[in-house]
Amino acid sequence: MSALIPQRGASADPYRALVVDLQSSLDLESTWKACLKLIASKLPHRSCSLMFNIVNYEPTDARHHVVLPRNPDYVPATSLTISGPYLARHPQIKLYTYSQIVSEDPDAHRRRLDQEPDPEWNEFIHLAFWHDSRPEAVLSIRRPPDQSQVTAEEHAFLEQLHPMIEAALRRLRAVEGERSRRSSYEHFLRQVPLTVMFVNAAGESLFANNEAEKQCGRWNRGLRGSVDSDACFRLPEAVGAMFEAGKPGANDGQPGSVRRPHPALTGLSVKIDRNWQFSGLQMSPSYVVTFLDEPVAGEAPQESSQAALLVLQRLTPTERRVAQLVARGLRNHKIAEHLSRSRRTVEFQLNSIYRKLDIRSRTELVRALS
Known part of the structure; x- marks a missing residue:
């Protein structure tokens, strides 16, 4: 039976949980920890590393884990010195071992000793993950002499583990890209001289620039009988219902936009626009809130x-x-x-x-x- 398919019985649920942890990881640390737990459940090893941010076949960052090192200060090398030339000759290769490299490139043994004169491993197994034509990450599993032989079952496990980690890395790439875009947007919006914030249907703040945070606090403090809260803006009564009912905007002539004055503070008003919905798992609406101040009596708020x-x-x-x-x-x-x-x-x-x-x-x- 396939190595990654949970067996029936008492051990099925714990193993399935490990697979789910990897499949649901959304950051590098949780991905790394999930990988370690899965490997430990199926593959004895001396040490394990996830090397990434690879430039010219050399990683610039890594996560390491060592099981019972001979030297308590031992840290595996963050390097692909041994396997770099092999990867260059075999683009897109997914799984290979140290023995395979040495059989093709006898000089790899010298590179190994130059890197670690007294290595704590006798064999390594590498899973390589590629982004287009370049290696994006390498998972290195190192084994001592008594564990050097890779069994057919272990090989099958690694072959099925590879696409799971590859999917996790692609997900991380997408999440990090979205986080980068969001950070850029937020940085820009914080510099814009508008009092703009985004809230969900419950009125909870999703984002607010500095100007909006000040006006939001002013709005909330001015509500009679309300708890002083600068962190949450509540949609004026009936505004959300107007959007849900699909009624046209009021007061400013713009469809999908509503403007309401503050119930107690003269001159302060709020303009609320409904964000476009997207098709996904969650369809709850969100709103763009812009605060407007009218210091001159009888003057319409100016934008x-x-x-x-x-x-x-x-x-x-x-x-x-x-x-x-x-x-x-x-x-x-x-x-x-x-x-x-x-x-x-x-x-x-x-x-x-x-x-x-x-x-x-x-x-x-x-x-x-x-």
Whole structure:
């Protein structure tokens, strides 16, 4: 029976759990630990390494595990010096041993002794994983003299283990790519002078830039009888229901968009847009939340143009707020009241804005942000 197919009986469930752990791993550490447990369950060995980030057939990083070393300080070499030339001659090879390398390349024995004058292994088995035409990772399983012979059952186990690890590495590559993209998006959004955040259907924050976190805290603190919470924005009542019912947007004329004023804080409002859904395991909606501040009585909330956003990105968050209030017509004493700062501080920040934008007056600032 196939080595990776769990046998019937008491031992079936524990082994199946090890397979599931590997198949569900989402980071390198959990993948490495799952590999170790699977190998230990089927294949005696002295040490084991997962080598990766391979450049010119040499790994730049690795995870190692040693079983009862002769020297307590022993650490396997993070190197493919012995097998590198063999991999170059055999592109896409998946499984090979030290004995196979030596039979083709007698100089491999010298390279072995140069690498480890007193190696703690007599034979190794390598599983190689390729990305296009280059090796992406190599799993090395090293065995002492009394375990040198690879049985047919062990060979079958390794042949079936290879595609499972390969699938895990592909999954890691995809997850890391998504994490990298998300990190780039979040870095960009944190620099954008907008108060933008994303929430799920329960109102739990998925992401918020610095400006949004401040306004979110202000929104929540201003709710009568609410618990002070800067970490969670609750969708105004009936907004989620309006989206679910498929009704058109209200107040701003944009389909799929809703704007609501704060129930207690005059001038503060929120614009909520429903994110596009995707077809997947979970179909729950999410929302883009933009906070809008209306410091001038009777004035509609203003949204910055793309050109204005580029100008605002050159300023600090505090300077952006002052510049936006100037653009909305407030004088320095009113800006100071609105931001709970001294008039002198506002004047200092305004002068800093003029220097950064290379302008000389409020009129030029208003024009730059129009």
